[in-house]
Amino acid sequence: MNFGYTEEEEKYRKRLNEFLDEHMTEEIARQNWEDLGVGPEAREFSKKLYENGFLGLPWPKEYGGGGLSPTYDFILIDELGKRWGAHVPLDVGYTMTGHTILRRGSEEMKKEFIPRIIRGEIEFGLGYTEPNAGSDLGAMMMKAEDMGDYFLINGQKTFNTESHYADYHWLAARTELDPSKPKYKGISLFIVDQRAEGIDIRPMITMSDERTNEVYYDDVKVPKSRLVGEKNKGFYYIMEAIDSERNHVFVPARLWPIVDEMITYVKETSFQGKPLAADPDVQAKIAQMAIELEVAQMLADNARWLELNELPMTMEPEITKVMISELEQRMVDDAMQILGLYGQLDEKSKWTPLRGRIEWFYLHSFMPTIGAGTSEIGRNVIAQRGLGLPRG
Numbered sequence: 001m002n003f004g005y006t007e008e009e010e011k012y013r014k015r016l017n018e019f020l021d022e023h024m025t026e027e028i029a030r031q032n033w034e035d036l037g038v039g040p041e042a043r044e045f046s047k048k049l050y051e052n053g054f055l056g057l058p059w060p061k062e063y064g065g066g067g068l069s070p071t072y073d074f075i076l077i078d079e080l081g082k083r084w085g086a087h088v089p090l091d092v093g094y095t096m097t098g099h100t101i102l103r104r105g106s107e108e109m110k111k112e113f114i115p116r117i118i119r120g121e122i123e124f125g126l127g128y129t130e131p132n133a134g135s136d137l138g139a140m141m142m143k144a145e146d147m148g149d150y151f152l153i154n155g156q157k158t159f160n161t162e163s164h165y166a167d168y169h170w171l172a173a174r175t176e177l178d179p180s181k182p183k184y185k186g187i188s189l190f191i192v193d194q195r196a197e198g199i200d201i202r203p204m205i206t207m208s209d210e211r212t213n214e215v216y217y218d219d220v221k222v223p224k225s226r227l228v229g230e231k232n233k234g235f236y237y238i239m240e241a242i243d244s245e246r247n248h249v250f251v252p253a254r255l256w257p258i259v260d261e262m263i264t265y266v267k268e269t270s271f272q273g274k275p276l277a278a279d280p281d282v283q284a285k286i287a288q289m290a291i292e293l294e295v296a297q298m299l300a301d302n303a304r305w306l307e308l309n310e311l312p313m314t315m316e317p318e319i320t321k322v323m324i325s326e327l328e329q330r331m332v333d334d335a336m337q338i339l340g341l342y343g344q345l346d347e348k349s350k351w352t353p354l355r356g357r358i359e360w361f362y363l364h365s366f367m368p369t370i371g372a373g374t375s376e377i378g379r380n381v382i383a384q385r386g387l388g389l390p391r392g
């Protein structure tokens with residue numbers, strides 16, 4: 001087992017970091033993760049990444065990619081993440097839905113969407129969750145009626161995070177409800193123009209002031225050509241993609257900025273005449289962050305290694321997801337304790353340490369243990385799919 005990188009991959013990492021040193025700012029990263037949206041500078045930055053040869057290296061040549069190993073995208077995701085926890089600016093298309101289009105989409109769909117995803121031009125909103133269907137996704141009731149040459153879609157989604165700035169909605173809806181079959185069997189996937197007539201997007205603001213959305217469909221017409229793969233197979237496509245999505249989205253590198261910021265802070269701050277950096281309790285807390293991050297990195301590397309070698313993954317990406325999302329909470333909790341009462345101030349106060357980053361991370365840290373599947377569901381997957389325990 002070798003988690004190392006080739007000489008060419010290391011050259012790419014070096015060239016990428018030189019580019020990021022020059023062009024990546026904290027403001028771009030903030031537009032990228034705060035507000036759970038992508039601001040204009042982050043969008044521009046996405047295009048620049050493409051123009052400078054950093055996007056699309058592993059994607060097939062026939063759709064504008066470089067035909068290389070997926071490792072290049074892992075390097076891209078890691079190096080961006082080390083800079084203020086940034087993501088690929090147009091993230092959902094690049095790290096999630098694009099891969100399902102490649103696997104399951106028609107030739108026409110691939111030609112229409114993949115080159116634009118690679119060029120950093122378009123983004124998707126994930127449309128899975130409904131008020132009565134979150135963990136139990138198979139219970140979704142949004143209805144897509146087959147009308148011959150189009151589908152007529154009605155219903156409501158909730159927590160659809162990117163919809164207010166996305167160009168397309170990656171929508172799961174019910175195309176069949178047959179009581180004699182398991183309910184997850186009647187679900188299909190669609191690509192819908194996010195601004196299509198009949199779609200109403202309403203904001204939901206989280207406690208860390210980030211925006212996600214309710215999305216209502218009222219007689220929205222979606223052409224047949226926008227059905228992804230086969231009708232009624234949507235749930236399988238979602239499940240098929242989940243391991244690789246976890247490997248691309250739940251990335252330990254994004255938590256290193258917390259350690260870096262805390263090291264800077266404790267070196268620059270004194271308490272009762274002594275530098276915080278010399279306090280054994282402070283040192284132990286920061287050391288613990290590093291220990292757990294190294295473990296998380298090994299778990300992530302292992303899951304990615306399985307994916308790269310096309311070996312079966314049962315629980316490995318799920319273990320990484322649960323570990324990283326819960327680790328984020330432990331890390332920011334310790335960071336808050338080191339910062340003391342000032343740590344609770346947001347960035348608007350002149351007394352706020354570290355530009356309010358830790359306060360923001362603290363409030364944000366609840367989301368990763370819920371979004372993309374809760375920790376409880378994650379543990380069910382590990383127990384049942386990974387360890388062979390029976391369903392409850």
Ligand SMILES: Cc1cc2nc3c(=O)[nH]c(=O)nc-3n(C[C@H](O)[C@H](O)[C@H](O)COP(=O)(O)OP(=O)(O)OC[C@H]3O[C@@H](n4cnc5c(N)ncnc54)[C@H](O)[C@@H]3O)c2cc1C
Nearest residue numbers: 126127128129134135159160161367370371372373374376
């Ligand atoms: C900020 C944010 C952004 C999100 N963005 C998106 C998005 O872009 N697109 C999208 O489609 N969804 C999104 N989600 C939705 C997210 O995927 C769901 O919230 C999540 O899957 C949980 O579903 P639920 O909220 O319906 O909770 P429920 O499924 O009702 O769960 C409630 C509680 O019960 C527990 N529980 C449920 N079933 C079981 C079980 N079988 N065993 C043990 N415990 C169980 C859960 O773990 C949880 O603690 C987002 C959520 C948040 C908070």
